Amino acid sequence: xxxxxxxxxxxxxxxxxxxxxxxxxxxxxxxxxxxxxxxxxxxxxxxxxxxxxxxxxxxxxxxxxxxxxxxxxxxxxxxxxxxxxxxxxxxxxxxxxxxxxxxxxxxxxxxxxxxxxxxxxxxxxxxxxxxxxxxxxxxxxxxxxxxxxxxxxxxxxxxxxxxxxxxxxxxxxxxxxxxxxxxxxxxxxxxxxxxxxxxxxxxxxxxxxxxxxxxxxxxxxxxxxxxxxxxxxxxxxxxxxxxxxxxxxxxxxxxxxxxxxxxxxxxxxxxxxxxxxxxxxxxxxxxxxxxxxxxxxxxxxxxxxxxxxxxxxxxxxxxxxxxxxxxxxxxxxxxxxxxxxxxxxxxxxxxxxxxxxxxxxxxxxxxxxxxxxxxxxxxxxxxxxxxxxxxxxxxxxxxxxxxxxxxxxxxxxxxxxxxxxxxxxxxxxxxxxxxxxxxxxxxxxxxxxxxxxxxxxxxxx
Numbered sequence: 001x002x003x004x005x006x007x008x009x010x011x012x013x014x015x016x017x018x019x020x021x022x023x024x025x026x027x028x029x030x031x032x033x034x035x036x037x038x039x040x041x042x043x044x045x046x047x048x049x050x051x052x053x054x055x056x057x058x059x060x061x062x063x064x065x066x067x068x069x070x071x072x073x074x075x076x077x078x079x080x081x082x083x084x085x086x087x088x089x090x091x092x093x094x095x096x097x098x099x100x101x102x103x104x105x106x107x108x109x110x111x112x113x114x115x116x117x118x119x120x121x122x123x124x125x126x127x128x129x130x131x132x133x134x135x136x137x138x139x140x141x142x143x144x145x146x147x148x149x150x151x152x153x154x155x156x157x158x159x160x161x162x163x164x165x166x167x168x169x170x171x172x173x174x175x176x177x178x179x180x181x182x183x184x185x186x187x188x189x190x191x192x193x194x195x196x197x198x199x200x201x202x203x204x205x206x207x208x209x210x211x212x213x214x215x216x217x218x219x220x221x222x223x224x225x226x227x228x229x230x231x232x233x234x235x236x237x238x239x240x241x242x243x244x245x246x247x248x249x250x251x252x253x254x255x256x257x258x259x260x261x262x263x264x265x266x267x268x269x270x271x272x273x274x275x276x277x278x279x280x281x282x283x284x285x286x287x288x289x290x291x292x293x294x295x296x297x298x299x300x301x302x303x304x305x306x307x308x309x310x311x312x313x314x315x316x317x318x319x320x321x322x323x324x325x326x327x328x329x330x331x332x333x334x335x336x337x338x339x340x341x342x343x344x345x346x347x348x349x350x351x352x353x354x355x356x357x358x359x360x361x362x363x364x365x366x367x368x369x370x371x372x373x374x375x376x377x378x379x380x381x382x383x384x385x386x387x388x389x390x391x392x393x394x395x396x397x398x399x400x401x402x403x404x405x406x407x408x409x410x411x412x413x414x415x416x417x418x419x420x421x422x423x424x425x426x427x428x429x430x431x432x433x434x435x436x437x438x439x440x441x442x443x444x445x446x447x448x449x450x451x452x453x454x455x456x457x458x459x460x461x
Contacts, residue, residue: 002049002062003028005042011049015056021100021129022053023063025087029070029252031321032346043249047095050244054097062097063129067105070256073323075274077112077282078222079260081119085227086251088124094244104132104170106284110155114207115215117159117167122220127166131156136284136324138177142185145174146192153193157200158207169193179400179411180371215280222265222279229263288328295429296335303437308337310440314363315356317343319376325367325397332429338436349379356391362439365432368397374414375401377423394435396426 001010002023014022028046036042053060064087066072071080084101091099101120107113117131137148149171156169171193173181181189230251234241239250251259261275269277273285296304314333318326323345330340341359343352343366356364364384368376377395384391395418400411415425426432 003031003042003046004033005036005038005045007042007045007049008052011052015052015060019060020058021061021063023065023102023129024068025050025062025064025091025099026066026069026071026102028248030068030073034346035348039249039252043245043252047245047248050091050095050097054095059098061100061126061129062091063100063102065102065105065132067103067132070251070259071103072106072284073256074260075257075272075282075285076222076226076260076264076266076276076278076280077107077116078219078265078279079226079256080282081116081123081219081223082226082230082265084120084123085223086230086247088126089227089231090244090247094242094247098126100126100129100166102129102132102167104130104152104156105135106282108134108137108152108283108287110151110158111212111215112280112283113152113155114159114212115219117156117165118163118212118216119219119223121163121165122216123223129166130168130170131159132170133172133176135172135176136287138172138174142174142178145177149174149189149192150196153196154200154203157197158204161201161204162209169197178398182410218280225265226260226263229265230259233263284324285327288324289331292328292331292335295332299336299433303433304336307433307436307440310443311337311339312362312436312439312443313339313341313359314365314436315341315343315352315359315361316365316367317347317352317355318345319347319366319368319372320370321346322369322397323367325369329365329367329396329429329432332432336433336436349376350383353380353383353387353389357387357389361391362443363435364391364393365426366393366395366397368395368399371398371401371411373397373399373401374417374421377418378421381421381423392435392439393423394426394432395423396428396432399425399427 001014002025011022050062053062066080066083070083074080087099091097101124103116107116134148134152137152138145153169153171160167171189173185173189175181175185231241234247234250237250240246257274264274264276265279266277268275316326316329333340341355341361343355352364366380373395380393399413399415399418401414402411418425424435
C-alpha cells in the first residue's frame with residue numbers, strides 16, 4: 001500500500017478498513033511499476049500518506065520490510081541496520097509517525113538472524129511487525145525445504161523468547177521459490193511452526209549468546225556510523241535533511257551500492273563489491289560469489305578459453321525488482337572473461353533492447369521471477385524484431401506465468417512456450433554457457449571469413 005504511486009489512496013482505504021500496520025515503506029526505495037518513472041510523484045504520494053498516518057488519533061505503525069528495500073542489496077549487513085535508523089529519522093523525527101521493521105528474507109544463518117534481532121531491539125523500541133522467512137534458503141524440493149524452514153524458524157523463536165520485540169514469526173510455505181503457494185501449503189507451514197515452537201523453547205539454553213551479542217554489537221556500531229555518515233553527507237549533495245521528501249528521493253536515486261560506497265562504515269577498498277570493507281558481510285553476497293566461483297571453476301578450461309577469446313558482451317537485465325539472479329549471472333560472466341553490459345533492474349523491454357543495441361551486445365540475458373516470463377520475453381523479442389536485430393535471448397529464473405483463463409491464480413511453467421517464441425530458456429548457468437559457446441563459435445567463423453582486423457572492429461549479432 002505504501003511506497004508506490006497509489007500510496008495515498010491505498011493508505012486511506014487501509015485506514016478505513018481498520019489496518020493497524022500499513023506498509024511497505026521498504027518498497028519505496030527499490031520497487032518500480034512498469035513504464036512508471038515519475039519518482040517525484042511517487043515520493044509525494046508516499047510522504048503525504050506517511051503524514052496521514054501520523055495525523056491519526058489511533059497510532060498506526062508504518063510497516064517497512066527492510067529486505068524489500070536496500071537491506072537485500074547492501075554488501076554490509078550493518079548498513080541494513082543503518083537503514084532502520086534512517087527510516088526512523090524520516091518517519092518519526094521528520095514526519096511524526098511510528099515505523100516498525102520487518103527483516104529476514106536474506107538472513108540465512110541462525111547466528112545472524114539472532115544477532116540482527118538483538119541489534120534491532122537495541123536501536124528501536126517500536127514493536128516489530130514480523131521476522132520474515134528466509135526465502136533464499138529454499139533451494140531444494142518441498143521436503144528438503146522443510147529443513148530450511150526449521151533452521152530459520154528455530155532461531156527466530158529463540159530470539160523472541162529472549163527479547164519480546166512484538167515481531168511475529170513468518171513460516172513461509174516450502175514451495176515459495178517455485179510458485180505461489182496454495183492454501184494447504186500455507187496451513188502446513190503454520191502447523192509446522194506451532195509444533196516447532198514447543199521444541200525450540202526447550203533447546204534455547206544451548207545457545208552461546210555471547211557470540212550473538214558480539215555480532216550484534218558490530219551491527220549496531222556499523223549501522224550507527226552508516227546512518228550518521230548519510231545524514232552528514234547529504235547536505236554536501238544539496239539535500240535538505242530536514243525535508244523528508246528530499247531525503248527519501250535522494251536515497252532512492254543514489255541507490256544501495258553508491259550509498260555504501262559513499263557513506264559505508266567500513267574502510268574504502270576498491271576490490272570489494274561496494275567499494276568498502278564490510279563490518280558484517282551480507283550472506284547473500286558471499287553465497288552468490290561462492291556459487292559463481294564454484295561454477296566457473298567447474299567449466300572445462302578449453303571452454304572458458306574459447307569464450308574469453310571472443311570478447312563477447314552480454315546485456316543482463318531483470319523483468320522485476322529481484323536482482324540477486326542478475327548479480328549471480330554477472331559474477332559468473334565476469335569469471336568467464338565476458339563483458340557485462342548492465343541492462344538494468346525492472347527494465348521495460350524497449351529499454352533493455354536499447355541498452356543491448358547501443359553496447360553491441362552479443363547476447364541478452366534476462367532474469368525473471370514474478371510470473372511474467374512469457375509476456376516479458378515476447379515483448380523483448382518483438383522490440384528486437386522492430387529494431388531489426390537478431391541478438392540471441394536467454395531467459396532464466398522462474399519461468400512461469402499465470403494463465404489468463406486461470407481460476408486459481410497459480411502460475412504454470414512456460415518453458416516450452418518461451419522456447420517456441422525463439423528465446424532460449426536457461427534453467428541454469430550451464431545453459432547460458434552453452435549459448436555463449438555457440439555464439440563464440442559463430443564469432444570464430446566470422447573472424448575466419450572477415451580477417452582479424454574486421455573481426456576486431458565488428459561485434460556479431
